[in-house]
Amino acid sequence: MSMIAAFYSGKSILITGATGFMGKVLMEKLFRTSPDLKVIYILVRPKAGQTTQQRVFQILNSKLFEKVKEVCPNVHEKIRAIYADLNQNDFAISKEDMQELLSCTNIVFHCAATVRFDDHLRHAVQLNVTATQQLLLMASQMPKLEAFIHISTAFSNCNLKHIDEVIYPCPVEPKKIIDSMEWLDDAIIDEITPKLIGDRPNTYTYTKALGEMVVQQESGNLNIAIIRPSIVGATWQEPFPGWVDNLNGPSGLIIAAGKGFLRAIRATPMAVADLIPVDTVVNLTLAVGWYTAVHRPKSTLIYHCTSGNLNPCNWGKMGFQVLATFEKIPFERAFRRPYADFTTNTITTQYWNAVSHRAPAIIYDFYLRLTGRKPRMTKVMNRLLRTVSMLEYFVNRSWEWSTYNTEMLMSELSPEDQRVFNFDVRQLNWLEYIENYVLGVKKYLLKEDMAGIPEAKQHLKRLRNIHYLFNTALFLIAWRLLIARSQMARNVWFFIVSFCYKFLSYFRASSTLKV
Ligand SMILES: CCCCCCCCCCCCCCCCCCCCCCCC(=O)SCCNC(=O)CCNC(=O)[C@H](O)C(C)(C)COP(=O)(O)OP(=O)(O)OC[C@H]1O[C@@H](n2cnc3c(N)ncnc32)[C@H](O)[C@@H]1OP(=O)(O)O
Numbered sequence: 001m002s003m004i005a006a007f008y009s010g011k012s013i014l015i016t017g018a019t020g021f022m023g024k025v026l027m028e029k030l031f032r033t034s035p036d037l038k039v040i041y042i043l044v045r046p047k048a049g050q051t052t053q054q055r056v057f058q059i060l061n062s063k064l065f066e067k068v069k070e071v072c073p074n075v076h077e078k079i080r081a082i083y084a085d086l087n088q089n090d091f092a093i094s095k096e097d098m099q100e101l102l103s104c105t106n107i108v109f110h111c112a113a114t115v116r117f118d119d120h121l122r123h124a125v126q127l128n129v130t131a132t133q134q135l136l137l138m139a140s141q142m143p144k145l146e147a148f149i150h151i152s153t154a155f156s157n158c159n160l161k162h163i164d165e166v167i168y169p170c171p172v173e174p175k176k177i178i179d180s181m182e183w184l185d186d187a188i189i190d191e192i193t194p195k196l197i198g199d200r201p202n203t204y205t206y207t208k209a210l211g212e213m214v215v216q217q218e219s220g221n222l223n224i225a226i227i228r229p230s231i232v233g234a235t236w237q238e239p240f241p242g243w244v245d246n247l248n249g250p251s252g253l254i255i256a257a258g259k260g261f262l263r264a265i266r267a268t269p270m271a272v273a274d275l276i277p278v279d280t281v282v283n284l285t286l287a288v289g290w291y292t293a294v295h296r297p298k299s300t301l302i303y304h305c306t307s308g309n310l311n312p313c314n315w316g317k318m319g320f321q322v323l324a325t326f327e328k329i330p331f332e333r334a335f336r337r338p339y340a341d342f343t344t345n346t347i348t349t350q351y352w353n354a355v356s357h358r359a360p361a362i363i364y365d366f367y368l369r370l371t372g373r374k375p376r377m378t379k380v381m382n383r384l385l386r387t388v389s390m391l392e393y394f395v396n397r398s399w400e401w402s403t404y405n406t407e408m409l410m411s412e413l414s415p416e417d418q419r420v421f422n423f424d425v426r427q428l429n430w431l432e433y434i435e436n437y438v439l440g441v442k443k444y445l446l447k448e449d450m451a452g453i454p455e456a457k458q459h460l461k462r463l464r465n466i467h468y469l470f471n472t473a474l475f476l477i478a479w480r481l482l483i484a485r486s487q488m489a490r491n492v493w494f495f496i497v498s499f500c501y502k503f504l505s506y507f508r509a510s511s512t513l514k515v
């Protein structure tokens, strides 16, 4: 019997960010392994024209939850969606709901965050710092609370090269930042943002670091742990391989490369690609919840959920395997044939961006105009290149994260728990994982059917022929122009033609003699 699964039975669990990528997988695993849990409270806001109830209904009826329904048929009754907006005071939770949350919650998993790199500092602070502070305040009023698990990121200290499982202070106190966001106007915040984030690349990593400081400062008597995952990718094993539902991390780039939009990137092939499957993060999170509640460590423990030091893979190998998978399982209606060039040189990057990205987009838009349609490819390409430029920071550096606490926890688990809540990334076979990841992107993000693979392959063949034709035509035009303008080019041309003519005459003469 799994001790961790048994621990969650009968418990009331509060999850923030349950509608997000990680939150959904966390809920799924909890219901599947501990169907006897009492209730999962989730803080949800209405979004994209859907009410909170409609959003929950959609999640529970998705492919991800198919197995859950078999083991926990009354899952609908065990999930309690509470209307909440983490940007509002008291999260805009009603008095009755707040009362219930405060009096019943046993465990809190705080996953909600803004993960956008370009978010305005005010918004990023509100969600990643102030909301964390408010949630801790709520937690301190929960008499039955056994553990509070905060999800941070391994990149909260990406300004350092070696990162230990400790909280590193930021120069300006989070409380001062929170206060200043209340009275500073947007223009001044824009001006001071670069100074505040310092050598971090964006507001996301900075505010996640501030969030950790808040957790440390406001922990009081709470039993708290912090988990720092690196780049979270598709599921490795559970509930099935390759599940993914958003474009964050490499997923968007896999689509862009598979559809032939992105053919070169400024990336260091030997840099460590510190990806971690989302189910591995969730298994560690649940194990940490159990350990924190049962063993009550004296201080706040931080757990790195990373792959680089235990089972490293680099971006070169990852890109190669992604491309190899496109050969077997191509995406439908590609713009160009998938191809990947990794370059570390800024000038080469600009060359590739002009020749391989912008020029084909302009040509395609010209074709759309000619055929009476609205041009759109240049706009798409510009947005993609902007996205890629924001991710470049992470694919041109390597970090070392120590994993003592994570390894300690692994050794504390029973063999059964090590199996059911496996977070031993040493067992991950990267080639298999990446292949399933690409397949998952095709199935769950692009919603493409496997039956379309032969047609997709045919389409790629047509693109290859168009590519050869286009290059030959381009070469002939260039050569014709050169001949028209340069005497030397003409001489070279006549030399080649007369050489070929002589060679053919000699060949014909010698074969006639033999007869
Ligand atoms: C030759 C090249 C490739 C060859 C091989 C194949 C690739 C395989 C692997 C090798 C390549 C390298 C992969 C690099 C991945 C590195 C990621 C590192 C991130 C680590 C950070 C830390 C981890 C965390 O803690 S947090 C989680 C990570 N957070 C994110 O990833 C958020 C990033 N996204 C954003 O911040 C925004 O979306 C932003 C700023 C990038 C764009 O914002 P914008 O306002 O322009 O609009 P959006 O509506 O958000 O999107 C616009 C447009 O872009 C598409 N898109 C969004 N995200 C991505 C993405 N990650 N990749 C690609 N495309 C993306 C989105 O769909 C929109 O498309 P439209 O068509 O315009 O609708």
Ligand SMILES: NC(=O)C1=CN([C@@H]2O[C@H](COP(=O)(O)OP(=O)(O)OC[C@H]3O[C@@H](n4cnc5c(N)ncnc54)[C@H](OP(=O)(O)O)[C@@H]3O)[C@@H](O)[C@H]2O)C=CC1
Pocket: 016, 017, 018, 019, 020, 021, 022, 023, 043, 044, 045, 047, 084, 085, 086, 087, 110, 111, 112, 113, 114, 115, 127, 151, 152, 153, 154, 208, 228, 229, 230, 231, 232, 233, 246, 248, 249
């Ligand atoms: N994905 C990754 O690569 C990594 C993620 N992390 C961390 O993991 C955690 C989960 O990330 P992930 O699941 O990928 O992120 P998602 O963007 O998929 O999910 C974010 C969640 O936060 C919720 N949320 C955002 N704003 C509000 C708000 N104002 N009120 C209520 N809920 C809100 C979202 O709700 P809604 O659906 O309504 O928008 C969503 O449920 C985050 O803390 C992130 O920092 C750490 C390392 C890597």
